[in-house]
Amino acid sequence: MTAHPRTRKSLAAATAATAALALAAGCASKTEDSSDAGDKDKKVFTVGYSQANNAEPYRAQLNKQLEYFAKKYDNLKLLPIADAKQDNARQVSQVQNFIQQKVDVLIVSPNEPDPLTPAVEQACQSKIPVIILDRDVKTDCYSSFIGGDNYQIGKQAGEAAVKALPDGGSVGEIRGLLSTDPQKQRHKGFMDALKGHDDIKVVEQREGKWLQPEGTKIMQQWLARGTKIDLVYAHNDPMAIGAQSAAAGAGAKGKDIKFIGIDGLAIPDGGIRAVQQGKLIGTYLYPTGAEEAAKTASELAAGKKVEKKQTLDTVEITKDNAEDIYKQYDMSQKVD
Template sequence: MRRATRGYAALGLVLTLAVTAGCTSKAPTNEDAGDRNKDEFVIGYSQSNNAEPYRAQINLQLRYYMEKYPKLKLLPISDGQQSSATQLSQVQTFIEKGVDVLLVSPNEPDPLTPVVEMACEARIPVVLLDRSVNTDCHTSFIGGDNYEIGKKAGERAVRELPDGGRVAELRGVLSAKPQIERHKGFMDAIKGHDIKVVAQREAKWLRADATKVTQQWLQGGKKIDLIFSHNDPMALGAFLAAKSAGKAKKTKFLGIDGLAIPSGGIRAVQQGKLDATYLYPTGAKEAARTVADIVAGRKVPKKQTLETVEINSENAAEIYQKYDMSGKIE
């Protein structure tokens, strides 16, 4: 309880400071990264939750790609632990340290907006990675098109259930923008088809939570033909629950992320656990390049949308080979 109290106190402090500061509407640019002739530029990165496999891969890949630019010094990555109060306090610390560029993957948009605006007011260029906030006062956003990914998953559901069927949806953190957009895309795609969403629950991006939720559905007698999960760990959790109940062979499973790691979604497709997953690139390579461009004084795009593709049994091996970074990072 004491930890939660401190967290909310930090949240209140940041909100107060943000209001007092009165953030400017002009986002920091490459001109705000300090003296371009410096030998070293300090980069702070605030990650929303290191416990998620996707985010662990972002961290590993970001360290790898940052090392390609000798002038960039990436500070130890802060772990928000899926707590917005914790994360905004960590971001505030980066601002107080006066980092040259700030990278943020927000846990939730609303709570992190004020602290991003504080960085803006401090003229620190901010690169948002994977998730956005509710302000234009940032230098660049890098991420996938979550609505399009959800839509592709919905279109797959329609193909898998041509005569109609019952779908369950395992959603990420409900207030997170990727979850909101993936859900909307999926629902728009199945609209007008004889597909009924019979259950949907927040499973917070976590495999264990998804396993528990799916077990509850099946034990309660819920009849499900297809489970759409907002990431691969939840999809695999659902698969394990269905397998344990003897219902995996009669159920279709769709995920999102498509990590090229042994425990990731691509391997799960190859192993027949998932029917399909959708590539959601980490953006680490683009983030490192963007930061390098900022400190070098080069103009960077305000928005960088990363590609996606459906990964199925036909292309899984090819996609895995393309994105496999084993041997490069540990």
């Protein structure tokens, strides 16, 4: 990151401010806004964000929302978002690059926890406040974790499956990336909800890596080998929509299968619209956390204390409330 020229006097003032901030909150150095040189008190803090995979609709929407909400804070400058493309080595490199740039706040949505943990600890040791967004890491050396309650979402999905199969039935589960905590919690919650309902069996389980084409392929394989499936529980909407598309293309073999997803994005090809169109019987809002992340970054940059863990609420989305939920969360006029 290229520094702007400063006078010796302003440099001394900035250095003093940096020292005070570091003592107060362990933050990295402040950067003076060169576009407002007349305002000596106005500071702009750089924010680096490493995203796990921009190709996932949920994460693409998260990026748009974070860019939108970051602009609400005069003290933040969000650097171009780094896309790890589901590549752990790439993401570690991105985080290390942000550390070398001495960003004032670092946001990370880990692709997988184990590989990213040392990089997050490195940022922490460099006195850079770190926000972990959506997926956890195996260290508590960060400033704040922001994410949904994946266990509760999985449990609600399981309860919905029980209601959808009053006479029992067979379930196929398309799981996310197996090493990630959201996948583990969504699976555990779902299975716990099925306890005591011995007439409902999970007969198929596959890793879909959060990707719609994987959902399509997995469903095609299940149907091709004649597995009887009454309901598919997918750990996100793209995989559920992909599976539903495969079932719809299979004619009679797939026409009675029900589908449940997670994410509930208010976008034209998202889960809420899929519920309205009858492709899914339900989905669950998994908030992006972008608004909370921008607010937390601003507070951290200013040396304020923040909550160590911020758990975001979910909403069950069915045909009864899908239209209202879409209107409530539609940000198309803001983020496009």
